[in-house]
Amino acid sequence: MTGLLSSLEPAHQTAQRPLYTETTTSQALYLPIAPPTLGTAGAVIGRELYSGKAFIYCPFSAFGDGLPGGNMIVMGDTGRGKSALTKTYAARQIRLGRKVVVLDTKEQKEREEGEWAALGRSLTGKAPVKFTPGGGKGASCINPMDPAIAGKRQIELVRTIVELGLGKPLDEFAGSALRLAIRLAHQRAAEAGRAPILADVAEALRAPEESDARAKQRTRDELLGDGLEASYVLDRLCGSDQDASGDLIGMLDGPTSLGVDLDADMVVFDLTKVPSGGVAMTILVAVISVFLEEVWLRPMCECGTEPGQHERKIVDANSGAWELGPNQASGCRRYTQRKRILVCEEAWHILGTPQLAALLEKFLKFARGYGLACIFIVHHLSDIDDSPETQAALKMADTVVVYSMKKSEAEDTAARLGFPVWTAEHIMRLRRGVALWQVGEVIYPGVQHLLTQAEQHLCFSSGSMTDLATTEPNTA
Numbered sequence: 001m002t003g004l005l006s007s008l009e010p011a012h013q014t015a016q017r018p019l020y021t022e023t024t025t026s027q028a029l030y031l032p033i034a035p036p037t038l039g040t041a042g043a044v045i046g047r048e049l050y051s052g053k054a055f056i057y058c059p060f061s062a063f064g065d066g067l068p069g070g071n072m073i074v075m076g077d078t079g080r081g082k083s084a085l086t087k088t089y090a091a092r093q094i095r096l097g098r099k100v101v102v103l104d105t106k107e108q109k110e111r112e113e114g115e116w117a118a119l120g121r122s123l124t125g126k127a128p129v130k131f132t133p134g135g136g137k138g139a140s141c142i143n144p145m146d147p148a149i150a151g152k153r154q155i156e157l158v159r160t161i162v163e164l165g166l167g168k169p170l171d172e173f174a175g176s177a178l179r180l181a182i183r184l185a186h187q188r189a190a191e192a193g194r195a196p197i198l199a200d201v202a203e204a205l206r207a208p209e210e211s212d213a214r215a216k217q218r219t220r221d222e223l224l225g226d227g228l229e230a231s232y233v234l235d236r237l238c239g240s241d242q243d244a245s246g247d248l249i250g251m252l253d254g255p256t257s258l259g260v261d262l263d264a265d266m267v268v269f270d271l272t273k274v275p276s277g278g279v280a281m282t283i284l285v286a287v288i289s290v291f292l293e294e295v296w297l298r299p300m301c302e303c304g305t306e307p308g309q310h311e312r313k314i315v316d317a318n319s320g321a322w323e324l325g326p327n328q329a330s331g332c333r334r335y336t337q338r339k340r341i342l343v344c345e346e347a348w349h350i351l352g353t354p355q356l357a358a359l360l361e362k363f364l365k366f367a368r369g370y371g372l373a374c375i376f377i378v379h380h381l382s383d384i385d386d387s388p389e390t391q392a393a394l395k396m397a398d399t400v401v402v403y404s405m406k407k408s409e410a411e412d413t414a415a416r417l418g419f420p421v422w423t424a425e426h427i428m429r430l431r432r433g434v435a436l437w438q439v440g441e442v443i444y445p446g447v448q449h450l451l452t453q454a455e456q457h458l459c460f461s462s463g464s465m466t467d468l469a470t471t472e473p474n475t476a
Contacts, residue, residue: 038062038439043092045085049434049446057089057439058096059373059399060339067440069398070373071364073347074435075380075413076403081433082377085401085449086343087119087459089375090266094123097302098339100266101292103285104128105346107272116345119458120268128268129260131284133275135250140257144287145185145196148256149294155179157290158201161252164283165233177227180212181205195255198238198248205231237283247280252287262296276346282353289356297340297370303332310335337371347376348383357390364396380409381416400438401447404430419443 042058059070074082083106090100104114117128132139144157159178163169170178181204188204189196205227213223238253239246246253251274261267269288274281299307305327313325324335350356364374376397384390400417405427414424419438426445427436437444451459 043089043096044450045089046448046450048444049448055437055444055447057399057437058093060098060371062439067398069364069368069396071367071397072373072375072399072401073394073397074375074377074401074403075405076401076435077405077409078379079432080403080430081435081449082401082403083115083345084433084451084455084459085435086345086375086377087116088449088451088455090341090343091119091123091455091458093341094265098341099264099296100341100343101262101296102266102268102343103271103288103345103350104268105271105274105276105281114268114270114272114345116268116343117270120266122458123266124264126261126264126267128270129257130270130273131251132273133247133250133280139250140260141251141254142260142287142291143195143197143254143256144252144290145182145198145201146256146291147195149290153290153294155182157287158182158198160286161198161237161283162230162233164279164286165237165247166229170230173226174230176216177205177208177223178230180208180216180223181227181230184209184212197255198234198253199240202231202234202238202240205234237279247278248283251280251284262292267296282356285350285356292342297372300338301327301330301332302336302338303327303330305330305332307335339371339373341373341375343375343377345377347378351376351378351384351390351393357387357393361393361396364393367396380405381413382409398440402427402430402436402438403434404428404432 038055038057038061040056041061042056045055045057047053048055059067059072074086076082090102094100102116102120104116106115107113108115113130114128120126120128127138129140130138131141135141144161145154149157155178159170159175162178178201181201184204185196185200189200206224208220208223208227210220213220216223218226235246237246237248239249271281271284274284301307301310301324307324309329310324310327310332312322314320314322326333327335344350367374378384381394384394402413402423405413407424407428410427411424413419413427414421417438420443423436423443423445430436430446434446434448437447
């Protein structure tokens with residue numbers, strides 16, 4: 001990690017290639033009307049072409065100064081620099097103390113792994129958390145029934161799994177039977193001295209307790225009938241003694257793998273082997289999202305301690321208002337929420353599915369309270385449907401980065417995002433590695449992303465089509 005991050009020092013970057021405009025005339029003309037800088041705190045992206053100024057971006061530093069939140073969407077044609085930007089941005093943010101989780105659905109065939117795997121290993125020394133249908137050597141598993149997920153959220157999650165597998169919402173009778181079965185599965189697993197799994201819920205649905213039926217003023221057979229269909233869905237998804245071909249086998253049907261270390265600087269969830277667009281991908285992303293919300297996003301100070309370890313400091317004696325102050329044990333002077341970044345590669349998998357978009361909307365809506373910034377990478381907005389859930393998620397992207405697109409896509413993007421008319425033609429003319437950025441309400445028409453030589457090999461994702469040796473070291 002030290003070797004890579006040392007190459008990101010400003011001195012190294014500017015010594016290699018100074019930041020300048022192509023002509024002094026263009027600089028003189030542009031500077032009087034140039035948009036304001038975003039400050040000097042944050043991750044270096046590259047340079048703002050029309051002024052020659054360094055372009056530095058950090059939603060946590062710029063928050064409140066014209067930037068209402070930290071969520072970002074990155075889009076553009078294939079090979080224009082989207083992934084290179086987000087990879088270097090994530091690495092540079094880690095250097096500032098951030099934690100990053102990546103949902104990687106983009107496979108590099110020549111490496112037989114997701115394209116974020118190499119960067120994750122270089123930064124943390126850890127392999128990606130890889131999900132493989134059917135399991136196998138090196139495969140990981142997340143248990144939706146894990147005790148780390150709170151009771152109510154767990155019930156919501158298991159219900160979401162069943163509804164996604166069923167293809168329709170559960171009615172009130174089935175929903176009630178499922179809640180009783182989840183509670184019963186916990187009881188029976190505790191008696192056996194282990195954590196429950198989804199198969200325990202399926203079994204509890206088929207073997208309800210007489211006392212539960214009486215409490216609901218149902219007969220046991222009626223309660224059994226209420227939850228029978230849900231049990232069949234869980235069998236189909238997770239397998240059973242009679243059928244070992246479930247969609248989620250090896251991924252969600254057992255205890256959470258010990259290899260899922262959410263305290264690492266970067267955690268890469270490799271979903272490249274999971275069929276895209278299928279029920280398994282949809283359910284897996286739903287489970288990972290809730291697992292991250294309940295475990296990864298727990299309140300934590302940047303000094304590494306929990307809020308309860310910090311002193312309460314009264315700021316208004318009349319009202320009794322207080323804030324979290326120092327932690328004498330860690331030497332921290334004031335509680336500051338640890339900042340985290342969630343990257344969704346090929347995010348049409350998520351934004352294109354209304355159920356997942358609605359689930360992720362909670363991340364976006366409460367991102368400020370979590371100290372979270374979400375980054376979605378897509379090719380075009382046309383890849384995403386117009387459902388209310390998806391549109392609500394898109395509206396919460398406070399930073400938009402647009403790389404070059406063909407005419408029809410550029411015009412559609414400018415129209416859907418409410419950009420000025422001139423931006424459509426401008427987007428068509430952007431060269432590789434240069435993007436239009438909208439940060440809050442301010443548009444930066446030409447931001448060139450700069451890569452160091454160390455980043456070039458870790459962030460390049462077109463090896464099958466391009467000779468890396470002929471690629472400029474500073475192009476994205």
